[in-house]
Amino acid sequence: EIVMTQSPATLAVSPGERVTLSCGASQSISTKLAWYQQKLGQAPRLLIYRASTRAAGVPDRFSGSGSGTEFTLTISSLESEDFGVYYCQQHDDWPQTFGQGTRLENK
Amino acid sequence: QVELQEAGPGLVKPSETLFLNCSVSGYSISSGFYWGWIRQSPGKGLEWLGSVFRTGSTFYNPSLTSLHSRVTVSVDTSKNQFYLRLTSVTAEDTAVYFCAKDAGYMYGYFDTWGRGTLVTVSS
Numbered sequence: 001e002i003v004m005t006q007s008p009a010t011l012a013v014s015p016g017e018r019v020t021l022s023c024g025a026s027q028s029i030s031t032k033l034a035w036y037q038q039k040l041g042q043a044p045r046l047l048i049y050r051a052s053t054r055a056a057g058v059p060d061r062f063s064g065s066g067s068g069t070e071f072t073l074t075i076s077s078l079e080s081e082d083f084g085v086y087y088c089q090q091h092d093d094w095p096q097t098f099g100q101g102t103r104l105e106n107k
Numbered sequence: 108q109v110e111l112q113e114a115g116p117g118l119v120k121p122s123e124t125l126f127l128n129c130s131v132s133g134y135s136i137s138s139g140f141y142w143g144w145i146r147q148s149p150g151k152g153l154e155w156l157g158s159v160f161r162t163g164s165t166f167y168n169p170s171l172t173s174l175h176s177r178v179t180v181s182v183d184t185s186k187n188q189f190y191l192r193l194t195s196v197t198a199e200d201t202a203v204y205f206c207a208k209d210a211g212y213m214y215g216y217f218d219t220w221g222r223g224t225l226v227t228v229s230s
Contacts, residue, residue, distance in 0.1 A: 001170040043221060095171075098154075
């Protein structure tokens, strides 16, 4: 199976900052990558699919980029509601697999 | 608006069978899409278990050798529900179980999730 690796594991940031999260795949997945946001006690919420397409209702401060094995999720200006854990997931090959997550904490 | 809601026992004894159901509202399962189960535990993170189509066609995660032959996903379109059955549970099956809607026909990513249900395996 394809192994997804996210970095960093934890990131301390302040509202208003630009945030960049990284995700790597153990083999090329083209642009078949999704990003999810999970807040404490809630289900994951789909943010981005196919590497750069925002899901319905997702604010445009969230953007995704990358292809092949290296991907990035960028939050252009962090808002207080954006704290939580972010997961990447490849949907190129079966079984689909998730990264271990990056936790955004308030600095 | 599509909504999913998991239901099942919060506590299961080792070696017993776990049965969860997912009720779908706002969309008819008969209309399409795949419907899946994902679990989350502190040690293993998010794991896709399997998905089912309205016809009963299923896909399972072949990499989860600990689940091999123990997991069954099924659907009842008349009730607009789908199900997870996991036999011979152990402490390693303790997790939050989510049901979710695939964005398409095994597109592989999930655009709508239930709130999740915590299942603890303990005697």
